[in-house]
Amino acid sequence: MKKVLFILTLFSAGILFAQQPYKRTLKLMGNRFEITVVGKDQVEADEYIDLAVNEITRIEKLISSWDLNSQTSLINSNAGLQPVKVDAELFNLIQRGIGISKLTDGAFDISYASMDKVWKFDGSMKKMPSVDSIKASVEKIGFQNIELNKEQQTVFLKLPGMKIGFGAIGKGYAADKAKELLISKGVKAGIINASGDMNTWGKQPNGEDWKVAITNPMNKNKVFALLPITNGAVVTSGDYEKYVRIDDVRYAHIIDPRSGYPAKGIISVTVFAPKAELADALATSIFVMGKEVGLNRIEQLPNVECIIIDDKGNIITSKNIEIEKS
Template identity: 55%
Template sequence: MLKRYFLFLLCLFLLTNFAQAQRLPTKTPQQYKKVLLLMGTRFELAAVTTDEQLAWEAIAAGVKEIQRIEALISEWQPTSQTSEINRNAGIKPVVVDEELYELISRSNRISRITGGAFDISFAAIDKVWHFDGSMTKLPSSEEVAASVKKIGYQNIILNPADHSVFLKNKGMKIGFGAIGKGYAANRARDVMREMGIPGGVVNAAGDLTTWGRQATGESWYVGIADPAEKDKVFSWLTADDIAVVTSGNYEKYVELAGKRYSHIIDPRTGYPVSGLKSVTVVCANAELADALATAVSVLGADEGLRLVNQLKGVECLLITENNELLTSENLQLHYYKNKPLTSGAVREENTQNR
């Protein structure tokens, strides 16, 4: 009898607690975001999870990874391996970490498939074009030709046996301005995802990569800026587990003799590119999208689309100087009105990197 009584009490306890648990609100995912200055530009890292502490820990780990990459690849930091390569141009090879060696190797492969439209040795260009308002006349053809003499990815000599890098000619330099942010975004995403963050975004001033879903369960949406009014969005792309990178000529340019010259320079000729206002590349890899956005801007609409259409898993959207919208063959373009980039609860931490 006593045993049955205790069994009754146990059942009553379990039923009561089950009922109370049913009445408790389910903990829903939230989005946590941090904005700060890294690699000389604005980075935004967002994590979607039900665990706030894990979110901030993952974001901090992502920031630390970006800082580590900057210390490795920056040509502006004298202690970086990239600076060591540049100091020894025309002198001797420099043995570097496998990570940097492989990044340079991938960069050279992109240079080959783009015919030099993308080239990390562009860092050696002599500045004859200035986009700070100081230019009053066009540089001479001789000045322009001389400005690109030290550029040439073919003269970046790689030795896989010892992971050494040799810049063949004195005065050569390499820099990762057109690929480094995309690589850093990839790595920060991987670090956060490996820590158990099911969804998020890493946005490096427009070099953006996403994974998972928003806190609401919706897809991520990426706004494509209107070149005529850069603070407005003219179209949206769905962006699930994808990278989206945009390169545009509408933010930095110079006008001389009634003509506008873009800040995007063709590394093969030294002249500003023309024909395209905006290039958006979509693929799974932010590093590749970063490099191809620059390359397609240089190649122009016809040659750029021809290249992208041959690359599996790569899509692009172009806006010409005549405001014509062109897309690659398989681009999934969606239009939304008044659709926010993110929705649901957002907790944000704004920070300046000091």
């Protein structure tokens, strides 16, 4: 999933504060992370950022499907064979993933990783995949076929060839955990930007809320809204940087795991939620559910808001969103 990168605005108005924001940019989990902490000096900030990096690296080792020694890989390699005992942290993450899969009626599905990639968005695809290949691509997908045993703390994928993956929630979860750790260590304010999955806490040194500028999907060089974030997460998913055009029809890279076909009708979704893990999953799901169903589902969730931009450029917001034009 291509994530829109946010522009962070730090307003200091020329005033020197005892506490200052310190930022480090690096590559983690195969993505660009920006970790910002508010601290008294660079030495203190570096110590805190190192803690966050170590936590994100720990989580990557736990959930990676590329690492053959990870518990996630062990679950996948035993699909259709036997249950696998896992750490409580991974068990709970999978349980929440199944919960979101149910909430979205499978628009998000934690077992999407078994999807054969019949759609290619690297410029090599010149014709439509066959109907049979698309149908076959989703045969192993179905969160209903994940069996959890809470007492034994085991995970079993019932179908041979079935796989779980955390591509849609992994970065968000890592950002949540890094934030949680830094708060426990006494860091009063900061931002974890996991390739567009934004997680904030506290306020800027001048007492103002952190703010994000949301990119205009019709013109990536402009922003259409500037919004404050208070101790929460915001994730934007866009389909306008990764797509294929066949016979003058544009197909975006966000695939409906239930049908195997690309989602249509929406070009950008921004979700505000208490946790980046949840915001991450919902942003993808709304593309698949469509704007009416997606908006209705969001408005049933406490402390969750969204901004949807459809393929005609219309802006649809949930009831508690007020857009400050930039």
